[in-house]
Amino acid sequence: MARRPYHHGNLRAELIEASFALLARDGLSGFSVAQVARTLGVSTASPYRHFADRDHLLAAVAAQAALELADRIRSDADAAGSDPRERFAVTAGTYVRYVARRGAGYPVIFATSLAGLEDPELVQAGRALMSLMLQLAQETGVAPTPERALLLLERHGVIAQGYLTLHREGFLTLGDVSLDGIAERATEATRDLLRAFADA
Amino acid sequence: MARRPYHHGNLRAELIEASFALLARDGLSGFSVAQVARTLGVSTASPYRHFADRDHLLAAVAAQAALELADRIRSDADAAGSDPRERFAVTAGTYVRYVARRGAGYPVIFATSLAGLEDPELVQAGRALMSLMLQLAQETGVAPTPERALLLLERHGVIAQGYLTLHREGFLTLGDVSLDGIAERATEATRDLLRAFADA
DNA sequence: GTCTATAAATAGATAGAC
DNA sequence: GTCTATCTATTTATAGAC
Numbered sequence: 001m002a003r004r005p006y007h008h009g010n011l012r013a014e015l016i017e018a019s020f021a022l023l024a025r026d027g028l029s030g031f032s033v034a035q036v037a038r039t040l041g042v043s044t045a046s047p048y049r050h051f052a053d054r055d056h057l058l059a060a061v062a063a064q065a066a067l068e069l070a071d072r073i074r075s076d077a078d079a080a081g082s083d084p085r086e087r088f089a090v091t092a093g094t095y096v097r098y099v100a101r102r103g104a105g106y107p108v109i110f111a112t113s114l115a116g117l118e119d120p121e122l123v124q125a126g127r128a129l130m131s132l133m134l135q136l137a138q139e140t141g142v143a144p145t146p147e148r149a150l151l152l153l154e155r156h157g158v159i160a161q162g163y164l165t166l167h168r169e170g171f172l173t174l175g176d177v178s179l180d181g182i183a184e185r186a187t188e189a190t191r192d193l194l195r196a197f198a199d200a
Numbered sequence: 201m202a203r204r205p206y207h208h209g210n211l212r213a214e215l216i217e218a219s220f221a222l223l224a225r226d227g228l229s230g231f232s233v234a235q236v237a238r239t240l241g242v243s244t245a246s247p248y249r250h251f252a253d254r255d256h257l258l259a260a261v262a263a264q265a266a267l268e269l270a271d272r273i274r275s276d277a278d279a280a281g282s283d284p285r286e287r288f289a290v291t292a293g294t295y296v297r298y299v300a301r302r303g304a305g306y307p308v309i310f311a312t313s314l315a316g317l318e319d320p321e322l323v324q325a326g327r328a329l330m331s332l333m334l335q336l337a338q339e340t341g342v343a344p345t346p347e348r349a350l351l352l353l354e355r356h357g358v359i360a361q362g363y364l365t366l367h368r369e370g371f372l373t374l375g376d377v378s379l380d381g382i383a384e385r386a387t388e389a390t391r392d393l394l395r396a397f398a399d400a
Numbered sequence: 401g402t403c404t405a406t407a408a409a410t411a412g413a414t415a416g417a418c
Numbered sequence: 419g420t421c422t423a424t425c426t427a428t429t430t431a432t433a434g435a436c
Contacts, residue, residue, distance in 0.1 A: 029229030043421055107369035162362025169307035196396040234429055243403055
């Protein structure tokens with residue numbers, strides 16, 4: 001048997017990166033450690049030197065996704081200007097675009113199956129993401145109490161994840177169904193949500 | 201080997217029913233023909249006498265789900281009284297409850313992988329469901345043009361599916377997270393959506 | 401129409417060589 | 419730290435007996 005080129009240098013990071021690509025293409029159900037290994041041209045045993053099992057690899061991916069998503073949200077909010085409502089609204093589109101391209105959003109970051117691992121980095125990154133979103137929600141000024149801010153945050157997540165799911169599953173077939181088009185619809189729905197909160 | 205009790209009488213219908221139970225428990229990703237067969241105590245070969253393959257079984261389940269969902273929607277809308285906005289709003293809760301209990305909603309009924317089958321019963325049932333929802337949307341009176349009615353329908357689906365997904369994946373942890381509690385939140389979000397449309 | 405038996409994939413995970 | 423090789427389990431689907 002011809003031996004493979006041996007080592008890789010930075011397999012752990014590459015496994016995480018290849019996992020994102022696989023998640024974006026096939027979703028969580030199509031994700032497998034073996035497929036990730038094949039993508040990188042390494043043996044199916046190699047990943048287990050870096051991660052105890054499938055869930056620990058997924059948890060590392062989820063933690064990085066939470067960090068990346070928070071970065072994109074901060075950056076898109078800043079690019080949206082100084083109006084705090086618009087800053088909050090655009091992040092719904094940010095979520096749709098990021099998760100469609102990277103394959104990991106709330107359902108991975110807060111997956112019930114990963115919660116049992118109590119991975120400190122994942123827990124911390126998830127909390128930071130929620131903290132950031134809550135701050136943006138409060139800054140809109142349309143949620144005077146903590147309860148209202150949490151409801152606003154919940155509705156924001158529902159809109160973003162709802163558009164993403166219906167887009168992925170082929171339910172949305174009318175109008176501009178490009179990823180940017182769907183992201184803009186999520187943002188527009190969130191603008192309406194803010195108007196409704198302001199009028200309440 | 202001890203031979204099994206032989207025939208079943210109505211295996212086709214029982215396969216569909218057992219598929220619902222499995223979908224509700226494990227989701228689309230956990231669904232397998234073999235598991236459905238085991239649930240019923242029949243051999244894993246039996247289903248293939250009634251359905252060409254996995255997707256044809258799923259298509260039959262999806263078609264029945266569309267019919268059942270339309271029935272529930274009609275029935276819950278009628279139970280909500282004569283206010284057309286309330287009739288529309290409660291169907292978001294109907295969707296959440298039905299799909300959580302039966303395991304098959306828009307992502308199964310309109311699944312891209314099943315669209316290629318062009319199953320006439322599924323296509324017809326899907327159209328009837330959308331037609332019913334569009335009628336309820338138009339009757340609210342807050343969507344004066346067909347375009348607005350379609351947008352209202354889209355937002356309704358986004359809210360219902362968004363709450364369902366975030367509930368299933370463990371994102372919603374605050375307040376009453378019972379199924380009825382989540383369904384009521386989806387209905388309340390839809391009431392706000394209607395107010396926003398009325399004020400626009 | 402249901403069964404037994406089986407083939408061919410694929411997955412998760414481990415042992416032991418290098 | 420990566421490899422080869424292997425084990426066990428599962429799935430989709432088919433062939434052929436009854």
